[in-house]
Amino acid sequence: MPLTRKAYRAAILHSIADPAEVGIEASYEYFEDGLLVVDNGQISALGHASELLASLPADIEITHYQDALITPGFIDTHIHLPQTGMVGAYGEQLLDWLNTYTFPCESQFADQAHAEEVAEIFIKELLRNGTTTALVFGSVHPQSVNAFFEAAEKLDLRMIAGKVMMDRNAPDYLTDTAESSYLESKALIERWHGKGRLHYAVTPRFAPTSTPEQLTLAGQLLSEYPDLYMQTHISENLQEVEWVKELFPERKGYLDVYDHYQLLGERSVFAHGVHLCDDECARLAQTGSAVAFCPTSNLFLGSGLFNLPMAEKHKLNVGLGTDVGGGTSFSLLQTLNEAYKIMQLQGARLSPFKSLYLATLGGARALRLEERIGTLQPGTDADFLVLDYNATPLLSYRLKQSKSIAETLFVLMTLGDDRTVAQTYAAGNLVHQR
Structure with missing residues (x-):
């Protein structure tokens, strides 16, 4: 050339x-x-x-x-490709919202043509809003990730994505098994990870929808491929936090579930973290893990206010996430508008330069890509x-x-x-x- x-x-x-x-x-x-x-x-x-x-x-x-x-x-450290078609869905908090809107919408990704159509729309929306790198949840179907990476590769974008792993507490039409999620993820890793500017993220949806067997195999994938990413959700909603305690009574708390299955590390990004405690922030920082701050969806789903000053105190890497479709905009400018208000409600300030950092270099550091982007x-x-x-x-x-x-x-x-x-x-x- x-x-x-x-x-x-x-x-x-x-x-x-x-x-x-x-x-x-x-x-x-x-x-x-x-x-x-x-x-x-x-x-x-x-x-x-x-x-x-x-x-x-x-x-x-x-x-x-x-x-x-x-x-x-801009760098979006948390967003869902298959929720593009249900962004702005009315009137539920997290767990009801998943069952009412999200799971039915994600089921459509069993169809390859649908996955390809939405991947094109999704990438156009990212670029229209100035997002050049995103950490993306696919659906449980491998074709959602294949369609996304194929569209991203054509434009030489730096993108990270993974197939959702989910083998319980979800509709039958949307679950995989511990074994199938491991094998399908492995095939996607072999095909896409490190190809051009693309990277793969092991993606258990969140602790309640994975059995211990599936979480064990997620940890195994990370040990088999040392430079993989891991993305999941944590402590978004108080009901969810209580549910995790019921499902994993033997663990100290929500973060400890992921810690036990060896999912914390320098390329691990946990979305939300609204209800983390000091000890959990310290442990995330100690392991080099990052949190994706998702102000728009935290307000839209009534989840709560992320404590950025606490994260800063522990020197925890924080990126910004639109979390479409719980978030209502692909725009990180609009997301920062909401982030400012979340700080105001807690009596804290968010300077425009900290905002710029969160949307660019902060996101790059959360993804360990600051040598390349941000x-x-x-x-x-x-x-x-x-x-x-x-x-x-x-x-x-x-x-x-x-x-x-x-x-x-x-x-x-x-x-x-x-x-x-x-x-x-x-x-x-x-x-x-x-």
Whole structure:
């Protein structure tokens, strides 16, 4: 392939550290008139346009964006592909919602054509909303994961997904067995894990829907393939927490179930964690595990308020999750709008720079991919967005009053949505144009 080199000029902002650890000022880099240089799908230079322009060859193609901000691509650390068709389903809390809406919707993925159609819609929605990497639950059917990876591979996206493992406490039409879930997961791992920019995640839905035998085999898969991911749910809803205690009376608590079956580790991501205690946060941090903070779905399903300050105290890696379809938007901007309110309700602040961190570098660290994605550092994959300051009349008017990048960023996260994302690039390729 011929060497492709392009440059993009605009205001440019990215996180370089967690504000909770280094303070706000040291947590980001901002170039009011910046330049991003991309070579063969990777970022080769970043800096002030005035300093970099002279070093570029005369014939390089430079795209200049006016009234726009370039940021890293957003990272969604928890989302469900098969729930795309039931997003915004009315009036239930978690356990009833699963039975009423989720399981019937997921059953349709037994049909290959349906899985392929939804995978295309799902990926288009991610890219329209500026999400360039996601940690994705499939359904119990292997074809849901095959369809998703096939669609992601065509666009050279960095995506992580897995087939749900679920052998009890769910409708017969949607359960596998401990053995079949192990064999089907293994076949998917062999086919997809490490192919291009794709990774596989062992995916027990949550402790109540897996037998001890299935959880044992999930742990076995992780030991057989050392760089696999593991994703599941934890402590989302108080009824669910009580149910886990009834099902596993021999364990100390919800996290201890997963710990016992050796599912904690550096590539393990636990969604929600609304009702975790201090000891559980400490254990997650100690094992290098991460939590996906899912503000929209936690509010929509009435699950509770995630305690981000407690997670920060324990230096626990936290990413952001839309959790579609419990969450009601693919937009991480909208998700940050809700995250801010969740902190407000607890008497805590969420600075716009911490929000940017959660949606980009924080998610990359949760996934152990910070060497590849989550920033605009030279040497990383060219996954980035162009956010349009004039996306809506209100946004345009409001941003004309802005006096700082902090204010601009906060307004984008409060008033912004899919319309704000003018372009999405993945591995240097334009994959969405509004």
